[in-house]
Structure formats: structure tokens, C-alpha cells
Amino acid sequence: MNEPKPGVMILGGRSDIGLAAAHAFARAGHPVMLAAREAQSLAADCQDISLRYGAGAQAVEFDVLASSALPEFAGAGEAPPGIVVCVVGLMGDQRESELDPAAAARVMRSNFEGPALILGLYAERMAALGRGTIVGVSSVAGDRGRASNYVYGAAKAGFTAFLSGLRNRLARQGVQVITVKPGFVATRMTEGLDLPRALTAAPEEVAEAILHAVERGRDVVYVRPVWRMIMAIIRILPERLFKKTSL
Amino acid sequence: MGMQEISGWGRFPRRFARVAAPHGEAALRAAAGGGGAVARGNGRAYGDSAIGSAATIEMRRFNRILAFDSSSGRLVAEAGVLLSDIIDVFLPRGWFPYVTPGTKFVTLGGAIAADAHGKNHHCEGSFGAFVDWIDVLGADGSVTRASPASNSRLFEWTLGGMGLTGIILRAAIRLRPVESAWISQKTLPAANLDAALAAFETAREATYSAAWIDCLASGDSLGRSLLMLGEHARAADLPPAQRAAPLQAPLRRKRRVLWNAPSALLNRCTVKAFNALYWRQGLRRAGESLVDWDSFFYPLDAVLGWNRIYGRRGFVQFQCVLPTQSARAGLVALLSETSAAGQGSFLAVLKQFGRGRGGLSFPMPGYTLALDFPATVRALALLDRLDAITLEHGGRFYLAKDARMAAASLHRSDPRAARFQAMRRKEGLDTAFASAQSERLLL
Numbered sequence: 001m002n003e004p005k006p007g008v009m010i011l012g013g014r015s016d017i018g019l020a021a022a023h024a025f026a027r028a029g030h031p032v033m034l035a036a037r038e039a040q041s042l043a044a045d046c047q048d049i050s051l052r053y054g055a056g057a058q059a060v061e062f063d064v065l066a067s068s069a070l071p072e073f074a075g076a077g078e079a080p081p082g083i084v085v086c087v088v089g090l091m092g093d094q095r096e097s098e099l100d101p102a103a104a105a106r107v108m109r110s111n112f113e114g115p116a117l118i119l120g121l122y123a124e125r126m127a128a129l130g131r132g133t134i135v136g137v138s139s140v141a142g143d144r145g146r147a148s149n150y151v152y153g154a155a156k157a158g159f160t161a162f163l164s165g166l167r168n169r170l171a172r173q174g175v176q177v178i179t180v181k182p183g184f185v186a187t188r189m190t191e192g193l194d195l196p197r198a199l200t201a202a203p204e205e206v207a208e209a210i211l212h213a214v215e216r217g218r219d220v221v222y223v224r225p226v227w228r229m230i231m232a233i234i235r236i237l238p239e240r241l242f243k244k245t246s247l
Numbered sequence: 248m249g250m251q252e253i254s255g256w257g258r259f260p261r262r263f264a265r266v267a268a269p270h271g272e273a274a275l276r277a278a279a280g281g282g283g284a285v286a287r288g289n290g291r292a293y294g295d296s297a298i299g300s301a302a303t304i305e306m307r308r309f310n311r312i313l314a315f316d317s318s319s320g321r322l323v324a325e326a327g328v329l330l331s332d333i334i335d336v337f338l339p340r341g342w343f344p345y346v347t348p349g350t351k352f353v354t355l356g357g358a359i360a361a362d363a364h365g366k367n368h369h370c371e372g373s374f375g376a377f378v379d380w381i382d383v384l385g386a387d388g389s390v391t392r393a394s395p396a397s398n399s400r401l402f403e404w405t406l407g408g409m410g411l412t413g414i415i416l417r418a419a420i421r422l423r424p425v426e427s428a429w430i431s432q433k434t435l436p437a438a439n440l441d442a443a444l445a446a447f448e449t450a451r452e453a454t455y456s457a458a459w460i461d462c463l464a465s466g467d468s469l470g471r472s473l474l475m476l477g478e479h480a481r482a483a484d485l486p487p488a489q490r491a492a493p494l495q496a497p498l499r500r501k502r503r504v505l506w507n508a509p510s511a512l513l514n515r516c517t518v519k520a521f522n523a524l525y526w527r528q529g530l531r532r533a534g535e536s537l538v539d540w541d542s543f544f545y546p547l548d549a550v551l552g553w554n555r556i557y558g559r560r561g562f563v564q565f566q567c568v569l570p571t572q573s574a575r576a577g578l579v580a581l582l583s584e585t586s587a588a589g590q591g592s593f594l595a596v597l598k599q600f601g602r603g604r605g606g607l608s609f610p611m612p613g614y615t616l617a618l619d620f621p622a623t624v625r626a627l628a629l630l631d632r633l634d635a636i637t638l639e640h641g642g643r644f645y646l647a648k649d650a651r652m653a654a655a656s657l658h659r660s661d662p663r664a665a666r667f668q669a670m671r672r673k674e675g676l677d678t679a680f681a682s683a684q685s686e687r688l689l690l
Contacts (some may be wrong), residue, residue, distance in 0.1 A: 044313060052336045112276075191268075
């Protein structure tokens with residue numbers, strides 16, 4: 001008999017990437033928990049996952065913006081989940097974020113504050129236990145602020161930096177922290193955008209990349225390797241040149 | 248909802264269409280609400296069945312398995328679930344679809360809309376024979392549960408109704424208990440058409456039967472075939488190596504056709520050579536063998552994107568069924584015409600059908616012949632002649648394969664088409680649901 005696989009808490013479990021990740025982990029034999037708002041409407045998805053893979057699947061109410069409720073959420077259960085995957089994110093509309101501070105704040109809080117706070121809380125519990133895995137889905141948009149989406153990008157940059165620091169802090173305490181940067185993904189969030197095919201991953205591809213990263217103990221993962229190169233080039237462009245581009 | 252160029256599996260014809268992939272029933276209603284909509288499963292119908300007149304509704308996001316009863320084998324699932332998913336999930340537990348077409352990459356909704364048939368039609372019927380109920384989103388946006396017992400008219404018209412009675416949301420189907428993932432196969436070479444038909448008659452008791460037919464052979468060899476029979480292997484029949492895990496079959500290596508083949512690659516000489524080779528290989532392999540389920544039911548699925556071998560221009564399928572009494576004469580005429588035109592196809596299949604069902608469902612007792620051709624002017628002209636031969640012999644056509652037939656041919660072949668059209672008009676379905684095919688065929 002194999003040892004039972006650790007449970008996976010998926011924060012943002014309703015999103016396309018979150019659901020795909022739930023399928024990927026459940027297929028690999030992990031019980032999964034989908035955390036999202038209006039969790040009861042995920043019942044059919046949970047049923048689907050347990051019927052397909054015979055792994056447990058449940059949904060739990062979760063709102064990443066409800067800061068005061070986060071400690072209670074992360075503290076639930078005798079032990080923290082073995083693996084926590086945070087796919088919470090909100091692209092927002094760049095122009096709206098420029099004009100409306102409330103809209104910008106929502107983007108910043110959804111992509112940085114909320115995810116960082118909840119993962120920080122889980123990290124604390126995992127460190128005390130001396131084991132656990134944290135996966136944060138950040139974005140290549142955080143690698144350099146660009147005119148087209150710098151509010152979202154700045155929040156993701158903050159999240160990337162947070163994950164990097166967390167990884168650095170917990171590396172010697174048995175807790176693994178993984179940063180996943182998907183690049184373009186064909187999801188509801190990007191529906192209607194004209195994305196170049198070679199650079200666009202399916203949610204299932206991102207999910208597989210997350211699973212592999214966990215199984216192999218990776219640190220920073222670009223889902224499609226070409227993005228590592230693209231972003232390396234974008235990062236080294238001298239500012240004098242960069243500020244005149246429209247990327 | 249964006250404009251996209253889409254086509255069926257044959258990549259002919261191609262149309263610009265408004266395509267939506269809604270998430271959830273509310274979005275689905277909104278996407279279909281403007282009228283002229285048709286649901287699209289995995290796009291495996293060959294022609295223009297799943298290209299909406301005004302809106303094409305992709306069902307891939309309705310892909311959840313909702314319930315399974317392991318005592319009866321009854322499965323409830325959303326319409327966008329693929330047969331391959333059902334097999335992946337349930338074969339390891341000892342269940343297999345009762346009826347499967349020649350590809351596992353079809354959706355549940357697609358198989359119901361086409362009332363797909365498999366190699367067991369002669370004894371077990373079509374896909375619809377194992378559907379307990381369906382939920383259909385109608386013209387007024389309401390959902391109706393239809394079964395043979397309640398709303399039976401909607402049920403019958405929807406099986407084989409090509410998505411024109413509404414959008415199939417969910418269905419309950421029964422799965423077959425199997426002891427293994429293996430098929431005991433028997434290959435019987437038949438030197439000509441008479442031998443092939445005689446072999447089918449002798450093999451009536453076989454659960455699965457279908458023949459590859461060399462449509463370029465002529466003269467005494469006209470209709471030479473390799474008849475393949477199959478039975479689900481019992482665990483006790485397996486060699487020791489497989490008996491340990493009877494429901495596990497090795498995964499086949501997948502190949503992918505990445506490029507459109509140059510048009511000149513498929514011509515009379517190459518197809519003739521291929522067919523001769525395949526025939527001789529069949530003679531060598533005649534007799535009994537044990538094959539895994541994937542190779543037996545889905546030989547072509549191992550070559551992902553095989554529709555590209557016909558090149559950029561795409562290809563067309565021809566599939567008709569001829570009633571038993573005129574089948575021989577009709578097949579001789581169809582094969583002679585094809586052979587004389589030199590427009591042979593790799594994938595010619597001959598199969599015996601059993602009893603048909605109501606609605607617009609395709610099968611009826613007799614023989615069905617399926618051929619494919621590159622979508623060239625010459626081949627399209629040949630197809631018109633094949634239509635005429637089919638009509639002369641009292642046959643009818645499979646709409647899931649059709650891409651180019653004239654409305655008059657359909658209506659002459661099948662009086663049910665006019666009743667279907669009248670029913671659609673009366674129920675207001677004709678404006679709500681329409682495909683490029685339904686407009687072409689006046690359905």
C-alpha cells in the first residue's frame with residue numbers, strides 16, 4: 001500500500017487554472033480542496049473530480065480580500081494542508097486602474113495583498129511543522145512593469161518578491177516554495193484577447209507544470225520555457241530604450 | 248463571442264462563424280439566445296453539421312461527470328464529456344461504452360446528436376439504444392428532460408437530430424460491464440464482395456463486425472475485404488501476463504500529423520499500392536489474435552490530426568446505408584463507379600446494420616459503406632454520382648459525414664426529413680437552431 005498523498009488546498013479553486021490544477025492533483029492521487037467564493041456552486045465540480053479519480057474533493061468558502069478572516073481560514077484543521085496552491089488573481093482593466101483608485105486597489109489587493117497574507121499564514125504553520133509545499137501562481141507581467149498592464153504587473157511583482165523571500169526564509173526549514181509564471185493562458189480572464197498561439201498555454205498545461213514543479217521540487221517555473229527568454233530580454237533592455245517601446 | 252474560421256473534421260467546407268465557448272448555463276442561454284445556433288462538441292462531424300448559422304456554441308466547458316451507479320453501470324454526464332474521458336475513467340473499473348463510433352474523441356452530446364453507430368450495430372443498435380434520458384435546452388430557453396417514456400417525441404427527434412432540436416446539456420447512458428481491456432479479434436479475408444457479404448451473414452452472432460474494403464479493386468476482386476470480428480475477452484481467456492491486470496492495456500504510442508500533406512501524395516497509384524499492401528498484410532494476419540481496446544476500436548486515433556493527410560484542401564466522406572434486398576446490387580454499382588473513377592480512399596469501411604430507430608437516426612437494416620476522398624472537383628462530381636446510385640437502390644445518408652449533399656437527395660432518400668422540417672417549423676426550432684448543414688439541406 002502506498003502512503004496516502006498529501007491534501008492540496010487550491011485557493012482560487014473556481015478559476016480555470018484552479019480547476020485544472022485540482023484535476024491534475026486528483027489524477028495523481030491527492031485529495032483536493034477548492035477554496036472560492038460561493039463554494040456551494042462548486043458541488044458538481046467536486047463530484048466530477050471524485051468520480052473521475054476516486055480522490056476526495058471538497059469545496060470551502062474563501063474570500064482572499066476578507067483580510068480579517070484569513071487567520072481563521074489558514075488556521076483551520078489540526079494540521080495545515082500538505083500543499084497549498086494559490087491561483088487567485090484579477091487582471092482588471094489597465095485604463096480603469098489608471099482612472100479609478102478603487103479599481104486599482106482591487107487589482108493590487110487581489111494579486112498581492114491577499115495572496116501574500118494567506119500564504120504567509122500557511123507558511124508559518126508549515127514552518128512550525130517542518131514540512132509543506134506552497135505554490136504561488138504569479139505572472140511574467142511582474143518581471144518588468146510595462147505600460148499595457150503595470151498595475152497588475154506591479155502587484156504580481158510584489159507577489160513574486162514575496163514568494164522569493166519566503167522561499168529564501170523557509171529553504172532550511174523543510175518548506176518548499178514554488179513560483180509559477182504562466183505567461184499567456186487561454187482562460188475566462190483572457191477571453192476575447194488576441195493572444196499569440198505559440199506563447200499561450202492551456203489551463204491544463206499550467207496545471208501539469210504546477211504538479212511537476214511540486215513533484216520535482218522546483219523553485220521558479222515558466223510554464224512555456226520561451227517566456228523565460230522573452231522576459232530575460234525585456235528585463236535587460238536599457239530603460240532609455242525600454243520607455244519608448246510598446247510591449 | 249468571436250469570429251473564427253471553423254470546419255468539421257474533414258476541413259471542408261470552412262466557414263467564418265461566430266463561436267462562443269460559454270461557461271455555465273446562463274452564459275449558454277445568452278450565447279444561443281439570438282437564434283440560428285447549433286452546439287458543437289469536439290468537431291468530429293466531418294462536414295458542416297456543427298457550424299452554426301448565426302452562432303456556434305462550443306460545449307467543451309460542459310464536461311463534468313455528474314453521477315455513476317456502479318451496480319447498474321448508469322452514467323450521468325454533461326454533454327461535452329469525451330468518450331475518451333469516459334473510457335479513461337471507467338474501463339479500469341470494468342465498464343466500457345455500449346456503442347462507440349470509430350473515434351473516441353467525440354463528445355457525449357455529439358454521439359447522441361448523430362445517433363452514432365459502432366461495429367456492434369447489427370446486434371445491439373445505435374448509441375441511442377443505451378441513452379436513458381437527455382436534458383435539452385429548447386428554443387424558449389427552458390430545459391426539458393426527455394426519455395423514451397416522457398417527452399418521447401423530443402427524445403426520438405433529438406437522437407440523430409444533429410443538434411437541431413435544441414442543445415443537449417446532459418444525458419444518462421448505460422455502460423457495459425467488461426472483464427478486460429482486450430478484444431479477441433478474428434480476421435477473415437474475403438476475396439470479393441459476395442464472399443464479404445456471405446461472411447457478414449455467417450458472422451451475425453459476433454458482437455463486433457466491420458470490414459475494410461479495397462475500393463480500388465475491380466473485376467473478380469471487386470469488393471475484396473478484410474472482415475474483422477471481435478468479442479470482449481474474458482479475464483480467463485487472457486494469457487497469464489495480462490490476466491494479472493485484465494483491465495489495463497498498454498498505452499499506444501501517439502503519432503501526430505503536423506503538416507498538411509502535399510496534395511499530390513494521395514493519388515490513384517499510391518492509394519492502390521497502399522490498398523494492395525494492406526490486403527496482403529491482412530492475408531498474412533488472418534485468424535485469431537488478442538488486441539487492446541484502443542487498437543481495435545480506434546485505429547486512427549493513434550495518429551492525431553490524421554485529417555491532415557489529405558492536405559490543405561480537406562476531404563469529404565461519403566457514407567450511405569443500403570437496404571438488405573438491394574445492398575448487393577447497390578454496392579456493386581457504388582464500388583464500380585469508385586473504382587472506375589480511380590478515386591480510391593484509404594479508409595473504406597463496409598458494415599452490416601441491424602434494426603434502425605425513429606427520428607432522423609441513420610441506420611436501417613442492410614449494409615453501410617463509408618468512403619473518403621480529397622475535396623477535389625472530380626471527387627465532388629463522383630460523390631454526386633454515388634448519391635444517385637444510393638437513391639436508385641433505396642438507400643440513405645449519414646448526416647454526420649455529409650458536407651456537400653443536395654437537399655433534394657436527402658429529401659428523396661428519407662421522407663422523415665420533411666416531417667422533421669415541419670416539426671421544427673411548428674415548434675419554432677427552425678429559427679432558434681440552425682447549422683450550415685441544416686440550411687443547405689432544408690432541415
